[in-house]
Amino acid sequence: MNDTGLRRILPDQSSGSGHTFGTPRHPSVTDPILSKRVCFYKSGDPQFNGLRLVINNRTFKTFDALLDNLSKKVPLPFGVRNITTPRGVHAIYTLDELEDGKSYICSDSRKVKPINLALARKKLPPWYHARPVSSRRRTVQRARLFPGWSIHKQEPVVVLTPKRLLVFRNGDPTVKHTVEIHKRTTPTFKSILEYISELIQFNVVKLHTPEGRRVSVSTSVN
Structure with a gap:
């Protein structure tokens, strides 16, 4: 057998037959999270x-x-x-x-x-961002200033959760919105009316409870 017979015959890749020899495929790399x-x-x-x-x-x-x-x-x-x-x-x-x-x-x-x-963006004075004194720390401070004060007399912890009001237009209960009021920044009653007016696209001048009682001051909705 001559050299021609011993020579390995590779298929013609241009014809589409046989195997193609190329670079191995690597699993796609996940794109980093764009922040x-x-x-x-x-x-x-x-x-x-x-x-x-x-x-x-x-x-x-x-x-x-x-x-x-x-x-x-x-x-x-x-x-x-x-x-x-x-x-x-x-x-x-x-x-x-x-x-x-x-x-x-x-x-x-x-x-x-x-x-x-x-x-x-200017740096504010450090006391502007000072953390409020906790109830526990305030109790310890009082015990040091006033010996008769018991450290076990803990003040009740008050959690300020937002107040959510459901308001709807008189005569049309289908038009309703939820108003969230944060107690730490209690708005005036006038600003509440203005905000509701903007929500329902209607000039709101007064509020009533479902029973018909008129709400006249902001403390009634806090």
Whole structure:
């Protein structure tokens, strides 16, 4: 048998027959999570220190989840319902609209009060961010100042939970909205009426309970 007979015959790859010899396939590498670092400020309050959050598909699944998280950290009477650009011109409605490294304003209504970011970004005095004295620490301090004070006399812990009101238009119970009022930033009764007016697109001048009793002061809804 000559050399030709011993020579390995490879199939013609151009014809599409046989096996193709190429680089082995590697499993696709999962793309890293794209994160955006965004800073949020409070509408009309240059003294509020910016709240920095990392936005990605793990930290916040939906835009509403972001609003709920901001409502717990930005003290607004009705929670965070609106996010805009610093001058309050353009509103943000989706997570995709947020840009990495940018700043935005949080508001509880459509009327946004712009702030001076240069002023808001200034470092505030340390006492502005001082942690409130806890009930336990206050009790210990009193025991030191007043020997007769018993350290076991603990003050009741008050948990400030938001108040949720269900409001609907008189004569049309199908038009209803939930209003969330934060007790630590209790709004005036006038601001409550203005906020409800904006929600239901109707000029609200008074409120009544389902039994017909008129609500005249903000303490009635707190």
